[in-house]
Amino acid sequence: FLDHKRMGVIYFLLGLWGGFIGLGLSLLIRLNFCEPYYNLVPSEIYNYLITNHGIAMMFFFLMPVLIGGFGNYLLPFLLGLDDLALPRLNSLSVWLMVPSMFYMELSLIYGAGVGWTFYPPLSMQSSMGVGVDYLMFSLHLAGVSSLLGSVNFITTILLNLSFRVSVVVWAYLFTSILLLMSLPVLAAGMTMLLFDRNFGTAFFEPCGGGDPILFQHLFWFFGHPEVYVLILPGFGIVSHICMNLSNNDSSFGYYGLVCAMGSMVCLGSVVWAHHMFMVGLDVKTAVFFSSVTMVMGIPTGIKVFSWLYMLGTSYLRGVEPMVLWVLGFIFLFTVGGV
Numbered sequence: 206f207l208d209h210k211r212m213g214v215i216y217f218l219l220g221l222w223g224g225f226i227g228l229g230l231s232l233l234i235r236l237n238f239c240e241p242y243y244n245l246v247p248s249e250i251y252n253y254l255i256t257n258h259g260i261a262m263m264f265f266f267l268m269p270v271l272i273g274g275f276g277n278y279l280l281p282f283l284l285g286l287d288d289l290a291l292p293r294l295n296s297l298s299v300w301l302m303v304p305s306m307f308y309m310e311l312s313l314i315y316g317a318g319v320g321w322t323f324y325p326p327l328s329m330q331s332s333m334g335v336g337v338d339y340l341m342f343s344l345h346l347a348g349v350s351s352l353l354g355s356v357n358f359i360t361t362i363l364l365n366l367s368f369r370v371s372v373v374v375w376a377y378l379f380t381s382i383l384l385l386m387s388l389p390v391l392a393a394g395m396t397m398l399l400f401d402r403n404f405g406t407a408f409f410e411p412c413g414g415g416d417p418i419l420f421q422h423l424f425w426f427f428g429h430p431e432v433y434v435l436i437l438p439g440f441g442i443v444s445h446i447c448m449n450l451s452n453n454d455s456s457f458g459y460y461g462l463v464c465a466m467g468s469m470v471c472l473g474s475v476v477w478a479h480h481m482f483m484v485g486l487d488v489k490t491a492v493f494f495s496s497v498t499m500v501m502g503i504p505t506g507i508k509v510f511s512w513l514y515m516l517g518t519s520y521l522r523g524v525e526p527m528v529l530w531v532l533g534f535i536f537l538f539t540v541g542g543v
Contacts, residue, residue: 207292209277212299216273219302223265226310230258252318253336257309259321260340263431264347265306271438272384273299273354276377280361283371290361298353305346312340322424325409325417329401338402341395348388355381355388372448372456375463376441379470383434386474387427394423418484425477433473436538437466440508443534446527447515457518458511465504472501505542509535 234254237246246254277295281288289295315336319328328337358381362374397408398420407413409420448456456462478486478494486494512535521528 207288207296209281209288209292209295212292212295213274213276213278215299216269216277216302219299219306220266220269220274223261223269223306227258227261227266230254230261234258249316249318252320253313253316256317256319256321256340257313260309260344263321263435264344265302265309267435268347268351269302271435272351272377272380273302275438275442276354276358276380279373280358280377283374284361284365284367286361286365289357290364291357294353294357298350298357301346301350301353305343305350308339308343308346312336312343315339322428323395323398323420324424325398325401325420326411328398329409338399341399344395345392348392351384352388355384359385369459371441372444372459372462372466373438373441375466376437376444379466380434380437383430383437383470383473387430387434390423391427394420394427397423418481421481421484422477425480426474429477429480430470430473433469437469439534440466443512443531444508446531447512447519450521450525450527450531451515451519453515456511457515458507461507462511465507468504469501472497472504476501502542505538509539 233246234251237244237251239245244251277289280286313336316334317336317340319337323337323341358377362378362381366374397406400406401408401410401415407415409415409417411417444456444462451457476494476497478490479498482491512531516528516531
């Protein structure tokens, strides 16, 4: 029952469940766009949809599938192992996702219209129902699940790291490190917000000496690394596919790909305030975050060049589905990044 393949399949099923929830909420949002002046979906319900759609797609679809599902399934095979280093911890990580998803759906029933960023003062004063508390508790459980999975991945990889291991393994190592650094900060911010809502503290309440901007710093210190948490496994998988298509034993520019991912971890952890230019940052601070954000284009450019080179030097018999999939990924990533 602790087999890594079983755990991976359970993650895939949970992610499929979360994806269908997010898809349903997305369809309701778009249904409202058909007749925006008549409000097919009431305005209050619309805010519930926006909030839960963002949470469902990020925490209960992308993360279970990309990190939990593919990570559990692929890592032992790529490292030549029978299972991950801590299988019971892995099982606990999987099953914590079930009550987490339950509380997320419960929050949709009770209503949590604060947006997926939980910005105060809206999340403190204007939305005092239990739905917001359920949603924050759901994120706490999902965060603990991801932390346990990250510890398991890091332990497994570092105990079995070998020379020129697959780029996928490096991708999951860097992803786990990012999660281990950023998730406790989100948990701290959510806990402080829960205390402000229910126990009379004033961490983010200006009338009590708090500052709502503090929450934005805490949230985006997690939120921007989360972008790379979601994309790094995809980078690793695309690199592995390109390597197989090029009929080589290792990826072109192997060390460049690995160093690019490592630099994305370092740079991605110090650019969070580019989400906060409207809060009145000092000019020097804004210049720093803008500059580091533009520097992020260097490692991503290295990766795109390596992928295109491997595809260009491959010997393909006709157009394979994997080639179209990788080209679509590169096109969307490049256009979206620009």
